[in-house]
Structure formats: C-alpha cells, structure tokens
Amino acid sequence: MNLDAGPGTGGEALDPSAPVRGLGREDDDIGRPPAVSPRVAGRAVQWLLRLQSAAPGASAEATRRALQEWRGRHPDHERAWQRIEAVNGRLRGMASPLASAVAHAALAPRRSTRRRAALKTLAIALFAGGSAWVAREEAPWREWLADERTGTGERRTVTLPDGTTAALNTRSAIDVRFTASERRVRLLAGEILVTTGRDEGAAARPFVLETAQGELRPLGTRFAVRQYADACRVQVYEGAVAVRRRDGAGREYVLRAGEQLRFTRGAVGDAAPADDADAAWADDMLVAGGMRLDEFLAELGRHRPGRVSCDPAVADLRVSGTYPLADTDRILAALRSTLPVEIRFLTRYWVTVGPASTPTGS
C-alpha cells in the first residue's frame, strides 16, 4: 500500500461489487458499514491517520480543511467519513484504562503474558500524558497509578497527583494507590525519599507510606525510607513522621526532623540522629564520612549490576568522600588510589576488593 500517495483524488463511484447482505450478514450494534468502494474506504482511513499524526496547530488545521474539502467532493466520501466517526465515537466512549486493559487482554492477547500485558497497558494508559481520558473528569481512574520501578543503578523521581515527589533509589519499587479517603504509597523494595505535597480539595486525605513492617504517616515533611530484608529504616529530614507497626501492636512513635528509626515487624529500635549523607543518592551521590569499607562497598553494590565483595582483611578500612554514582567503575578506581586495596574484576559483574600487593589466596 502506498501511503505517500495520500488521500485526496476523490470522485470514486459506487462499487457495484459491494457485498450484498442477506442471510450471511452480521448482526451489528454499531450498524452496517455503508456500501462504499474499497478505494474510498481506504482513503477515508488514510485521512484519519493524517489527522492523528498532524502536529497540533496550523498543520492540524490545514489537514482538517483538506479533509472537509474531500468530504464535500462526493457523497460516498462523506458517508465513509461519517462511518469512521460513528465507530470512533463508540470507541471513545470506553476510553478508560480498565476498558483498554480488558480490550488488549481479550482482543489481542500476548502468548504467555496476558495478565502482565494488560497491566502494562493500564500503566501506559495512566501515564501517557496525551491520552484523551486523562483530560476528563473520570475519577478515580486519574488517581490510580500503576507501579513505579527502578533498575540497578537507576534513580528516578516521580511526582504523584497531589504534588508529592518520591525519589526512587536503585532497585526500588513502589505502588501508588490514591483513593477518595487516603493517599497510600507502598514501598515494595529499595528506598525512597518522599517530599509530601499538600492535598488540595475539601477534605485533605491522609498520606500513608506502607512498608512490610509498618505504616508511616508523615505530617508535612521530607523523609526517606529504606526497605531491608526484614526491617525498614526511616529518616526524617523535615517535619515529623508517625510510625506504627504493621500488626498495629505497640504504641505509635513520632519521629521529629533529624531523627531516624529502624524497626522490624515485631520490634521498634531507639531513635537515633538522622544522617543527611544517607539521602545523598537522591542527588546522584554516594557520601561517606569515615564509613567502613565493607559497608561502603555494600552500598556501592546496590548501584551496579552483579556482585561487589569485600575481603575481610580490608573491611575495617575507612572511606571518606563524595562520589558521583553515575560511574561506579570510577568510584572503584578512586578507592585504589586512596586506600591500600586492589580491585579485581573477575568479570565486569564480579568485583572483589582485597588488600594491595598481597597474594590473593584467600
């Protein structure tokens, strides 16, 4: 098919070979398509594509005018275009993320990942800024957001519908569930730095950050939460955060700015001073002030694929400095120039840091 020829050379006559409909016809709620020639039908569809891909403004306006002219040239053109508009009107009537997800799952399933494909579609629909439905007042769809994830070495900041920003550290994942009664963010993995926004509207909805171990309710604030295997740590940089264990047992702790707290499902530790350096990742930095080398490498390891291991012989060495996370190879190289260590690359994905000029037998 030659798309470059484009629409616009009208004057086609009715096609006498158009299918005669009788017993074999489909009962069709959208109605029967008009009997137009395949050529006119093809032209009409190409006009639709032109309209869709015309840049907004003068170009779209010119396309619309040209289409108007084509429609006026023959009754068949007009009927063909009417048909497209009628069907598209029906389709637009169900332009919600749910409808779209079901349509993709049911009408064009992918072989083995039907469910995931549908969810991906939901996410696309929810985040595709230009989609028609976004502009419409179709609560609560606008506020139901799909998961956000970062890969290894990736750091990203997402802005939630209430203006809250959530910076995701490497290998992190959150679910965002905003409903009429609350704004809930679930930390599934990794670490986030949250700067809460003010919820507008008649009734301000509480903001809840949920982790595997408990719930945090910030009170106009900036705070970071990191999910460990069986614990989580919260550091408050501004405002205050109320902490409650997931099982609801125990009292509620209120952390003030400058405090941090580590807690598990069953136990809440003592509040300790917060460390700004722990949130430096949000500025793409790794900041160490006298940090043990094994801890430093564990931290670094979160930001690069593969494995970074530390020989116990050098684990006690101390590291200080501000390192840009954009290039973790350079951080490793910098370590060698400041500490008595050797960096061994077994592969790009398996790095061992050991003592310098020592046989690597251990």
Add this chain to the structure above:
Amino acid sequence: MPAAQLALPRDALRQQVQLLYRHHHGWLHGWLRRKLGCTQNAADLAHDTFMRLLAREEPVAIEEPRAFLTTVAQRVLSNHRRRERIERAYLEVLAQVPEALAPSLEERAILLETLVEIDRLLGGLPPLVKRAFLHAQLDGMTHAGIAAELGISVTTVKRYLVRAGTQCYFALAAD
C-alpha cells in the same frame, strides 16, 4: 429496491418463525447441546437464535430450514464464545484493580457489549495489528508512541492502522 418490499409485515415474520420453532426447536436444541456439552446453555442459545430471527428485517428462508437455522445458530454460538472469552479477560484484569474502582454493573454491561462488537469487527486480524489499532483508538497514543511500544517502525504502524481501519470501519480487507 422499493422500501415497501423490505418492510415485511411483522405478523408474517412472526408466523414464519413460529413455524420454524414448532418444527425445529427440539432439533436445534440438540444440535447446540452437542456443540456446547451443556443443556442449560443450549436452551439459552436456542432461545437467542429464535429471538434473532424475530428481530430480522428480511424474511426468513424456509426452503432449507435446518441449514438456515444452523447458519443463524452458528453465529449465536460464536458470539457466545466470544463473550465468554472477553468476560474471562475482564475478570482477570478486574482482579488487579482495587475493589473500590470496579465499574458498576451497568458500566460493565456496556463495556462488555462494546468489546464484543470491536472484537468481531477486528476478527481475523493479526494480534499486532489489533494492538496497534487499540493503542491508537482507545489509548490515544501517537503513531511514534505505538511504534516504540510494539517495537516496529512508524511506517509499519501506519500500514497496520490502515489494515485494521478498513476492516473495522468498513468490513473490508485492505489491499
């Protein structure tokens, strides 16, 4: 064709359908039961088949009544299967959505109805062509966005959209 000939008197049509019903309903029910393996559904679909005949604008063909009934029932049957498939997908997707956001029964009915129609209009097209069309018409994605999503060129996206469009809007195969 003058309009008068198209408009079959309702009474005449009803009589024809009644006749078909009296002589062939039992047979049709058996035919559907063999296809479905379920008496209950077969009874429903047999009923749907006759209802569909009553809603027709053209006279029913009575020369070959069973062949005729089979043709109509075949369509009812494929519609039934299509609806089942879409309902299954719908329930699967719905399971992922918070309960509070589930559509009302009415919204659900309209949604399923429309999906069944679109599914039929897009019937037989390759999955990738369908996906391109759904992205364009339901998700409002740009051609470039669809190309990126499906991992194909913008030219191919346009070719797919012409193909899906000529079939969906005009029931024609694109050349």
